[in-house]
Amino acid sequence: MKSILTIATLAAAALATGCGVTLSLHPLYTDKELASDLQLEGKWTDDDAKDIWVVRKDGNVYVATCPTDTDSEAIEMRLVRLGDHHFLDLTSKNTPSLAIPGHLFAKVSVAGDELQIQTMGSKWLEQKARETGFPYLELDKQVILTAPTPDVQKFVLLHAGEPDAFEDAERLHRVR
Amino acid sequence: MKIISLLVALAAATLMTGCGPTLSLHPLYADKDLVSDLPLEGKWTDAEAEEVWAVRKFGDGFEATSRGASDAEKVEIHVVRLGELRFLDITPKEPPSLAIPGHMIAKVWMEGEELRIQVLDSDWLKQKIRESGFPHVEVEDEQVILTAPTPELQKFTLLYAAEPKAFGSDVGKFHRVRSAP
Numbered sequence: 001m002k003s004i005l006t007i008a009t010l011a012a013a014a015l016a017t018g019c020g021v022t023l024s025l026h027p028l029y030t031d032k033e034l035a036s037d038l039q040l041e042g043k044w045t046d047d048d049a050k051d052i053w054v055v056r057k058d059g060n061v062y063v064a065t066c067p068t069d070t071d072s073e074a075i076e077m078r079l080v081r082l083g084d085h086h087f088l089d090l091t092s093k094n095t096p097s098l099a100i101p102g103h104l105f106a107k108v109s110v111a112g113d114e115l116q117i118q119t120m121g122s123k124w125l126e127q128k129a130r131e132t133g134f135p136y137l138e139l140d141k142q143v144i145l146t147a148p149t150p151d152v153q154k155f156v157l158l159h160a161g162e163p164d165a166f167e168d169a170e171r172l173h174r175v176r
Numbered sequence: 177m178k179i180i181s182l183l184v185a186l187a188a189a190t191l192m193t194g195c196g197p198t199l200s201l202h203p204l205y206a207d208k209d210l211v212s213d214l215p216l217e218g219k220w221t222d223a224e225a226e227e228v229w230a231v232r233k234f235g236d237g238f239e240a241t242s243r244g245a246s247d248a249e250k251v252e253i254h255v256v257r258l259g260e261l262r263f264l265d266i267t268p269k270e271p272p273s274l275a276i277p278g279h280m281i282a283k284v285w286m287e288g289e290e291l292r293i294q295v296l297d298s299d300w301l302k303q304k305i306r307e308s309g310f311p312h313v314e315v316e317d318e319q320v321i322l323t324a325p326t327p328e329l330q331k332f333t334l335l336y337a338a339e340p341k342a343f344g345s346d347v348g349k350f351h352r353v354r355s356a357p
């Protein structure tokens with residue numbers, strides 16, 4: 001199963017293999033870009049229908065949990081509107097006090113009962129940052145984007161239409 | 177108070193400003209700086225004895241787990257020798273996948289059988305790095321994250337190791353928990 005619901009698992013696997021997920025220190029949003037015009041709340045599953053994820057809204061934050069998988073991590077999602085695009089800013093819900101929330105970005109759309117999510121590609125981000133001098137730093141196993149939110153927004157919007165910038169679409173179905 | 181919470185509180189950040197502690201993205205150590213000449217292994221608690229911190233050797237450092245706190249954090253600790261001083265580099269052991277591990281820096285020494293820990297003061301640090309241009313970024317809630325690579329971080333830490341304001345006025349004091357005979 002590959003879905004937004006397993007992003008945390010994918011990220012952990014990537015770190016274990018020495019290819020960390022490229023995260024941003026700064027979020028993709030300020031309060032004024034936060035949106036709530038996509039129906040993200042509810043229960044979602046993928047084609048396998050193995051796990052069901054529950055998305056709840058709490059203020060401006062959507063929290064995704066998977067009650068059927070005790071090993072899964074709760075993820076906080078913010079719906080961000082930039083230009084004509086909707087994005088998700090994803091971060092772990094329970095960040096320990098000695099860790100810094102990392103932000104993962106994805107394009108998102110809802111059509112009927114289908115939720116489609118495309119995360120930004122870590123390798124693509126890493127390569128583009130190196131080529132363009134977009135601010136980043138390298139840790140042991142991971143590239144971290146350090147640009148402030150306005151610069152991150154411009155960067156993401158600039159490349160929103162580039163197919164290579166995003167991973168394959170992950171499709172989830174609403175559970176009625 | 178829970179021990180990690182206590183260390184964070186010693187950094188003054190959460191008490192004074194409500195923001196997170198100053199953390200470094202890079203560790204304070206390279207392999208050659210690691211030592212194991214402090215008797216850290218065992219069980220420790222502070223004066224309030226609300227929580228017992230179990231420390232055991234793990235790889236080239238230590239792992240510390242809280243007992244008695246339901247939401248306790250498991251951390252990795254490395255003892256770092258810089259000059260004549262010992263420092264702790266404390267980082268979360270198993271952070272969530274979308275979190276970036278930070279490194280908290282503290283001075284450490286033994287006084288008799290008591291373990292003493294003094295955390296780099298976040299308010300002092302924030303002012304100093306703004307003045308000096310030491311590499312950092314500020315994230316949400318004005319939390320300061322040091323971004324300098326390890327060699328620069330070591331020089332900076334050692335430079336201010338003897339500066340009284342750098343490590344605050346509060347010292348965490350921990351005593352060993354002896355098992356009942």
